[in-house]
Amino acid sequence: MNASSPSPAQDRASTATLYGGVTNRRITVRDLAAAKQRGEKWSMLTAYDALTAGVFDEAGTPVLLVGDSAGNCHLGYETTVPVTMDQMVMLSAAVVRGTKRAMIVADLPFGSYQESPAQAMHNAARLMKEAGVGAVKLEGGERSARSIELLVEAGVPVMAHIGLTPQSVHAFGGYPVQGRGDEAAHRLLRDAKAVQQAGAFAVVLEAVPAELAAQVTEQLSVPTVGIGAGVDCDAQVLVWTDFAGMTAGRVPKFVKQYANLRAVLGDAARAFAEDVQSGTFPAPEHTFH
Numbered sequence: 658m659n660a661s662s663p664s665p666a667q668d669r670a671s672t673a674t675l676y677g678g679v680t681n682r683r684i685t686v687r688d689l690a691a692a693k694q695r696g697e698k699w700s701m702l703t704a705y706d707a708l709t710a711g712v713f714d715e716a717g718t719p720v721l722l723v724g725d726s727a728g729n730c731h732l733g734y735e736t737t738v739p740v741t742m743d744q745m746v747m748l749s750a751a752v753v754r755g756t757k758r759a760m761i762v763a764d765l766p767f768g769s770y771q772e773s774p775a776q777a778m779h780n781a782a783r784l785m786k787e788a789g790v791g792a793v794k795l796e797g798g799e800r801s802a803r804s805i806e807l808l809v810e811a812g813v814p815v816m817a818h819i820g821l822t823p824q825s826v827h828a829f830g831g832y833p834v835q836g837r838g839d840e841a842a843h844r845l846l847r848d849a850k851a852v853q854q855a856g857a858f859a860v861v862l863e864a865v866p867a868e869l870a871a872q873v874t875e876q877l878s879v880p881t882v883g884i885g886a887g888v889d890c891d892a893q894v895l896v897w898t899d900f901a902g903m904t905a906g907r908v909p910k911f912v913k914q915y916a917n918l919r920a921v922l923g924d925a926a927r928a929f930a931e932d933v934q935s936g937t938f939p940a941p942e943h944t945f946h
């Protein structure tokens with residue numbers, strides 16, 4: 658065996674399926690590359706705390722994203738823009754502590770990587786050293802390629818994010834679908850190829866027409882992770898508060914709600930209040946003597 662040939666343990670990594678196959682260690686970029694090769698699709702969820710991350714990890718979700726969507730889904734901001742590195746480090750460390758098997762990917766928040774590849778490296782290193790994440794994600798195609806290249810050269814696995822990039826909400830004037838029309842479609846394909854060429858191990862495609870996402874998925878050798886990008890992506894990601902029905906009000910068209918936790922928790926809080934008011938809680942079985 659020479660330095661470039663995989664060890665027997667690494668070989669097993671590439672043949673073990675993401676669901677049911679890998680049980681005793683964290684999912685790696687090699688597992689995700691092998692999943693694309695054999696056509697195994699996978700799910701990714703966001704997580705912002707140890708408790709929720711632990712539930713998704715136990716359920717077998719292979720990749721958890723500490724998204725900067727924490728800004729609007731967890732920390733009470735209107736957008737992802739105000740999220741800071743210190744907040745991302747704190748949330749990411751909690752998610753790492755709450756999990757054993759999932760690959761943990763953390764977002765580089767707005768302003769933490771756009772200045773230069775050196776700034777991206779400095780902050781990616783913080784997420785890896787202080788929080789213990791296995792990979793980082795950053796937004797942008799061609800414009801972020803130099804930073805991705807430097808991070809990958811330095812040993813940082815990078816997930817890219819193109820299409821609708823929420824950190825640019827003020828430049829977009831909202832959250833419009835991207836890649837519609839020939840010119841925009843060509844630009845998206847160029848972005849996808851640029852981040853793959855730079856070394857990204859996966860590419861998030863957000864709010865992109867399904868036909869275009871299918872074309873990108875076919876042309877890339879690395880997995881695509883869709884959110885509002887149709888069924889042909891290699892993987893799908895949802896924000897956990899959306900998929901679990903915690904979000905108040907309207908959710909985007911691409912969200913499927915798999916539970917209604919907001920109603921369940923609201924009902925529980927109201928039942929608790931009624932029991933307290935009526936004096937039926939605490940009952941004898943909840944009482945020390």
Ligand code: KIV
Pocket residue numbers: 703722723724725726727764818861884894896
């Ligand atoms: O921050 C986030 O949750 C994301 C997903 C929407 C992909 O970037």
